[in-house]
Amino acid sequence: MDLSERKLKILQAIVSDFITTSEPVGSRTLSKRPDIDLSPATIRNEMSDLEEMGYLTHPHTSAGRVPSDKAYRLYVDQLMKGSDLPAENKQEISQRLHKDADELDQTVEHAAQLLSEMTNLVSFAITPNRSESKINYINFLPVDEGTVVLMIVCEDGKVTNSAIRMNSPYTEENLTLMSKVMTHNFKGRAVSSVLTDNITSMFESDMQALSSLAGSVVPSFMKTLEKMLNVDLYMDGYSNIFRLPEYSDIAKAQNFLETVTNKEQFTNVLVNRENGLAITIGDENSEDLKDFALITADYKVNGKLVGRLGVIGPKRMKYGEVTSVIKYITDNLSQTFEMEAPAEAGEAKALPEEASDNDK
Amino acid sequence: MDLSERKLKILQAIVSDFITTSEPVGSRTLSKRPDIDLSPATIRNEMSDLEEMGYLTHPHTSAGRVPSDKAYRLYVDQLMKGSDLPAENKQEISQRLHKDADELDQTVEHAAQLLSEMTNLVSFAITPNRSESKINYINFLPVDEGTVVLMIVCEDGKVTNSAIRMNSPYTEENLTLMSKVMTHNFKGRAVSSVLTDNITSMFESDMQALSSLAGSVVPSFMKTLEKMLNVDLYMDGYSNIFRLPEYSDIAKAQNFLETVTNKEQFTNVLVNRENGLAITIGDENSEDLKDFALITADYKVNGKLVGRLGVIGPKRMKYGEVTSVIKYITDNLSQTFEMEAPAEAGEAKALPEEASDNDK
């Protein structure tokens, strides 16, 4: 049996009704809708069919129907009408994203904030992954007798640095030499590819003079490269969940919050999602997210690097509206980051002694 | 009327009972305690006095007594017995804090995590404020035709950088010169003091050759200095609040979460607390925190810079235990950061063209 026009219409009505009210919808309620001109009895028959086909479920005998994951999927794929954002929202988005747009991190954080405000859901955003970014140069800066700062700069402009505790004494000449040799060796190579190299052998062949330093430097270098791969995760709107009736049950709210505040695990989920606009509902997610729906979309930095932004909430979600907001924000972000090369700035700790020497 | 030995004992019993059970305590319950050898009636009389003196309240006629803020304060100041941490906890703390201790940020984050695990409360930690740190050197790195990276390094080792969009073209010589002049001008001065300077005038007098660049550089320089003053806030254990009976009321949980996830406001509260170990209870806090108790303590980096760490929870809190954990962790942190100069690393974005030139 496949879905007749009428069944689709009924299903559509049930899903959208349930999305707004979060109450199981009954045949009488439906028959009152102006767009549905059928008696409750007829609707009951259709609903019964739809239930058999797996689109609806039944909390208990005398309750209305509730959409299944399968129904949400159908709804999102076929039935949902995409809504266009009101002009004022569009304007607010552009305004707030362009203000202070010279710091990528901050702008992305603002975007997440904005998203949670506009959707009343929990939002998140991750910064782009740099594994395929190419190294531009490597620099060692003197700090104190025992410490230097290692600084790696990518072609796309990311600067990452770490302090290194040196096991053996160094001279500034050593550092300059090391900077040059390492830059020469790695310039133009992708971070991920360098990470799989056998760096120590390079030290043996090229840098005999420096081999005593290699022991301190190589592990830090690898660690710094790994650090470059980290993406930052911003989340916002945690307390929004309390507005949703599905989380008036404390245990559910707790479960949600626990899932969502496990940053490491959550980042992992986000990083591994499909590119572009991705909507996953219920059991399409991993086990721990099976009660939720996620919508994500990508933004681009300089037309290349890809970050991601989205929301998580109950399966009963205003897919149309939320999707529009997310798309509008990601498009806006991409546009913002395309025009200029925005700054993504951070900090590093070290104790330079006479660092301006480095300029001579 | 002042507090007799016996009243104190009763009050102590009430507070500690209420802290563990969160139920109003009645006279019968108290009289059953082995350390209190009085009949319920006597206890009732004493409780009645204590209520009159403002130490106890009464949810309704036939309920037990509940401690007031004043009672908690007395309890913390005089009655509470500080508990010593079990050796295994101490060991766990040292172990987990010393692992990966070369990154300050990360270690501080771990400390917050640890703290929330051990106390089952919401924990937080802020990194040290650098307003009195001295500038060590300032460096401009070439990126592309329109962009350079500004990098400011403090004596205490903090490195902060931003990308600057240049309004007019620059040469590498310009950058080197600018690095030198600015380093010369600001080396050894505290960040906060430089922030109050009139920098533009310096450009006019010292750097005529560079004045065309000043328009782009000065605002960014100030912004970067301000960025150095930002402290990072880490929080952990949000979902712990659901274990507490006081937050089984959804509205209260929501209120708590909203208060606590307002990072900006919360950071502000933390930064302005008293130094050392600080416990504030109920109405000793600002209006929005009046239903909570906060405990914070400081840790030191290199014996000087001061960061802060603590918990927030209901006024009914195991003050003794929690204080011990916090103190042990902050002591441990201070110790960790004293031995070595730990790395606090971050990142910056820029698009260097031929940056190794900077080394020659």
Added chain:
DNA sequence: TGTTAGCACTCCAAGTGTTCGAGTGCTAAC
């Protein structure tokens, strides 16, 4: 043959009444 009215049945939510226990305050006796 598809649609609808009618009816018996189910189940939850909300309201009501009752009971029970833990608590208080007060008074009088020790």
Added chain:
DNA sequence: GTTAGCACTCGAACACTTGGAGTGCTAACA
């Protein structure tokens, strides 16, 4: 000053009732 006793209060828990919203089924209708 302390305690026992007693009347009283209040909320939590439980059972019970009721009403409404819903279903499924059957039979009648177009």
